[in-house]
Amino acid sequence: MEVEGNFQSAALNRQRRTSLSIVDHSEAENKMSGYLRDSPSNIENEYLLKTLSPQTSTSRLPDFDCGRTTKILAYCGLVxxxxxIACCITFGVVCIVKGPASSYLYPTAMADTSRGVEVLALVVNTLLTFCLDSLGFIHGSSLRWALAREGRLQHNTNLRLFKSAQNQPQNSWLANSIDGISLIICYAATSQLFALGIVVAEQSDPLPWFDGYYVNGVALLMLAGGLALKASISSWIVISSSHAILTWNSNPLNSALTLVHNGLGHRKNRCMLSVKQANVPAIPTRPTRKQPSSTGSVRSVRYVVMFAWTLPTLALGWLLSVFFIFRRATLEYPAVHFSWAWQFDAVSINLPRKGALTLILAVLFMAAIQAAQTMCLHAVELIVNISRDEKAWRSAACNTGGGARLQTSALSSASLSWENMGLFVAKTVLHWLMGQAVIIEVEKLGTDEPMVYWFNMGYLPILAYFVGALLLAIFTTALAFRRPKGPQPAAYGHFQTLADLIDDWMVDEKGRFWWGDKGVGENGVRHAGTSCKKGELGYIDMDASYAGSR
Structure with a gap:
């Protein structure tokens, strides 16, 4: 389907036909005009921004929020x-230099117990998830406005690792591939930060071995390398193209207002048409008591749901494989008994005796295992953020919502969203469980003997991982198939739909506006729209047809 307008034509026509300028003469908006000239003239896509109207007046538009606070928080996350990264490099070098000879490991202060190491691993995973989410926010914000300049921006939320920009190298397919690989390496290295050391024979090393947990210096350096790749891409964005990001505020309403300031037009007589009806003609439509789910409205959501179910499927296969292998071992060696202990090693895999190379291969092996999980969790972000985008819009309902806000903090929005916090916990816990399910063990046979490396797989951690993956799949499916209640058309962060549904962007003194019935429109048909005065709006008449315009 051919796009009828784009940022380029909108900017040029605005210069010819009107002397109106954007209300907020901020630096970001002034610089936007330089990027508009490079936009493509024709793009084919089903849900593309379609009607960039040069006649759109900005005289009744409030200023959009540039998201300065959010920008500072993102920069803090980058710092x-x-x-x-510096800490990982420092401690990694210390582990290699100060640890037992040629072991690349360093003993921990909690060598006699695994409980402290497990808690420390969970803390590290939590900190890592925070840092990676901060870098992902910078990358996602850059992608959003790169797509806008190319005329390819459809939704507020995009799968940043699976969608690339054509004219911005920081968001190209190559940069996305590097970003995705480094993301996998980060989580894989984190799961191997601690190795279990076992002394089998007497030894006379200057730094003697003892039974307990050791810090893996090689894994620390690989974690630093993965983080450095991701941080370099984000730093590249900050240095070279942060001025091209019109707003750092991820609120879909604020982003839509920013696009309206820059030419996205309001299509009349579409006040009761949802994103699922984005391409149907503007005809009188009766409201419905429930709106379509995101699965039926956003094409990529259904693929994410299917992807989410591959994780518990793979985990179940892993669990059954370990069970049957252990079962066979108990039949051949009756002395081996099953235990429900957390650190009970059901299956052990012998690794080559190659020192540092073995530790590197161990991280890469874990990366291969964790690749599906990492990409699945990234894909689930799409559904979670789409759900949050829809919640921001539905808060405008005059009969139930407390009013929609254009200016919201990304941190507060994420913290107050149970879906977002649920995903954050899922990321942390699932990656932590993966590290608990596969523990690297190093056996010291003697002073002059090479070390023996094992991968120990615990039955109970794998079972817990399967339960966690299953809960994640159920959580994802429930969000994807949830149908919002009420007559307010669903938008799911689709900018053209939001521009069609919001006919008045003005807000009250608290920065709020509402959506509801506005009476009979100019064509004799009832009209629904937005207003900063809640008292001017009525409840939607479920028996009437709506297609009026302001």
Whole structure:
């Protein structure tokens, strides 16, 4: 389907036909005009921004929020990440230099117990998830406005690793591939930060071995390398193209307002048409008591749901494989008995005796295992963020909502969203469980003997991982198939739909506006729309047809 307008034509026509300028003469908006000239003239896509109207007046538009606070928080996350990289490099070198000879490991202060190591691993995973989410926010914000300049921006939320920009190298397919690989390496290295050391024979090393947990210096350096790749891409964005990001505020309403300031037009007589009806003609439509789910409205959601179910399927196969292998071992060796202990090693895999190379291969092996999980969790972000985008819009309902806000903090929005916090916990716990399910063990046979490396797989951690993956799949499916209640048409962060449904962007003194019935429109048909005065709106008449215009 051919696009009828784009940022380029909108900017040029605005210069010819009107002397109106954007209300907020901020630096970001002034610089936007330079990027508009490079936009493509024709793009084919089903849900593309379609009607960029040069006649759109900005005289009744409030200023959009540039998201300065959110930008500062994102920069702070980037700084914390670089500090974490420096710490990983420092401690990694210390482990290699100060540890037992040629072991690349360093004993921990909690060598006699696994409980402290498990808690420390969970803390590290939580900190890592925070840093990676901060870097992902910078990458996603850059992608959003790169797609806008190319005329390809459809939704507020995009799968940043699976969608690339054509004219911005920081969001190209190559940069996305590097970003995705480094993301996998980060989580894989984190799961191997601690190795279990076992002394089998007497030894006379200057730094003697003892039974307990050791810090893996090689894994620390690989974690630093993965984080450095991701942080470099984010730093590249900050240095070279942060000025091209019109707003750092991820609120879909604020992003839609920003696009309206830059030419996205309001299509009349579509006040009761949802994103699922984005391409149907503007005809009088009766409201429905429930809106379509995101699965039926956003094409990529259904693929994410299917992807989410592959994780518990693979986990179940892993669990059954370990069970049957252990069962066979108990038949051949009756002395081996099953245990429900958390650290009970059901299956052990012998690794080559190659020192540092073995530790590197161990991280890469874990990366291969964790690849599906990492990409699945990234894909689930799409559904979670789409759900949050829809919640921001539905808060405008005059009969139930407390009013929609254009200016919201990304941190507060994420913290107050149970879906977002649920995904954050899922990321942390699932990656932590993966590390608990596969523990690297190093056996010291003697002073002059090479070390023996094992991968120990615990039955109970794998079972817990399967339960966690199953809960994630159920959580994802429930969000994807949830149908919002009420007559307010669903938008799911689709910008053209939001521009069609919002006919008045003005807000009250608290920065709010509402959506509801506005009476009979100019064509004799009832009209629904938005207003900063809640008292001017009525409840939607479920028996009437709506297609009026302001």
């Amino acid at each position: 914390v990440t670089w500090l974490l």
